[in-house]
Amino acid sequence: MVRAPCCEKMGLKKGPWTSEEDQILISYIQKNGHGNWRALPKQAGLLRCGKSCRLRWINYLRPDIKRGNFTKEEEETIINMHEKLGNRWSAIAAMLPGRTDNEIKNVWHTHLKKKLQKTEQISSETKKCSKRKIKRSDSNSSTITQSEPASFNFPENETSVSTSSSDISSVEESKNMDTITVKSEDIESLETPEIDESFWSEATMDDSPTITMPPSLTISNEFPVQNPFQSVENFQQGYGFSSFVDDGMDFWYDVFIRTEQSTELPEF
DNA sequence: AACCTGACCAACCGCGACCAG
DNA sequence: TCTGGTCGCGGTTGGTCAGGT
Numbered sequence: 001m002v003r004a005p006c007c008e009k010m011g012l013k014k015g016p017w018t019s020e021e022d023q024i025l026i027s028y029i030q031k032n033g034h035g036n037w038r039a040l041p042k043q044a045g046l047l048r049c050g051k052s053c054r055l056r057w058i059n060y061l062r063p064d065i066k067r068g069n070f071t072k073e074e075e076e077t078i079i080n081m082h083e084k085l086g087n088r089w090s091a092i093a094a095m096l097p098g099r100t101d102n103e104i105k106n107v108w109h110t111h112l113k114k115k116l117q118k119t120e121q122i123s124s125e126t127k128k129c130s131k132r133k134i135k136r137s138d139s140n141s142s143t144i145t146q147s148e149p150a151s152f153n154f155p156e157n158e159t160s161v162s163t164s165s166s167d168i169s170s171v172e173e174s175k176n177m178d179t180i181t182v183k184s185e186d187i188e189s190l191e192t193p194e195i196d197e198s199f200w201s202e203a204t205m206d207d208s209p210t211i212t213m214p215p216s217l218t219i220s221n222e223f224p225v226q227n228p229f230q231s232v233e234n235f236q237q238g239y240g241f242s243s244f245v246d247d248g249m250d251f252w253y254d255v256f257i258r259t260e261q262s263t264e265l266p267e268f
Numbered sequence: 269a270a271c272c273t274g275a276c277c278a279a280c281c282g283c284g285a286c287c288a289g
Numbered sequence: 290t291c292t293g294g295t296c297g298c299g300g301t302t303g304g305t306c307a308g309g310t
Contacts, residue, residue, distance in 0.1 A: 014279085014280075015278095015279075015280090015303095015304090016278070016279075016304080017278090017279085036295080037295075037296070038294080038295060038296090050295085050296090051280085051281090051295095051296085051297095052279075052280080054296080054297085055278090055279065055280080056278090056279085058297095059278075059279085060278075060279095087298095087299065087300090088298085088299085089298075089299065090297075090298060090299085101297095101298075101299080102277085102278075102279085102299095103277085103278095105299075105300085106276075106277055106278085107277095109276095110275065110276060110277080111276095
């Protein structure tokens, strides 16, 4: 069955709605409701097809329409629901009172899809980085693995540890160091949690010259971090790295040790 | 100032589902 | 069961505007 186009009938107007048309539609629906969309424009005195009236009312004129930008929570809801439901915009709209399926669809195509693609790209770069590190560790006999907590002698002096956080967009391997350097300049806006001093107090640093690195540390009591020193060489150089995963995103941190005296080779 | 380009979003279109006769 | 009318959904289009050249 071939259906005639909705507004093909002579005299029916198409295109953007005027404020006068809006007012006519609003006052008619407020007075009579919208029982029959097909009959509505004729009864209201509008030169529009019922379909056009319905769309205008649902997407723009309804009193409960929410205006303005989508909040972060709304965006997250859309992303989560889209992951579960796919392009079922009306079902997603049902989760967001005041938002229309059309609006959600537009936001998805213009903002969220791109945002998600960017996130996935970053995530895949991070995975590449992670694999390379694991391979390197496996080939080194003196490597500390995650399953065996590192325990080594530490020089008796003041010791401090500092970090620099890195948002990952590209990965470069340093020729001089047995480490991987992560660059961050390509990222525009990626949120990383702050590391406070309590992070480092998780390690056992008592009066004993022996320091035991636990298999995992904690950033802000929320993000588990593995032992940052992957090898004896890492420790000698006072350099290590660690990572955690938050909301599907890998974050990596460079870790540096500074001592007042030169660091001796730790005993494992 | 004029033109180009891309982002945004309102509106249109076609199709399937549903329902009544 | 079949047919035609209506509604709702999702894909797509096209107008507008802002920013760049």
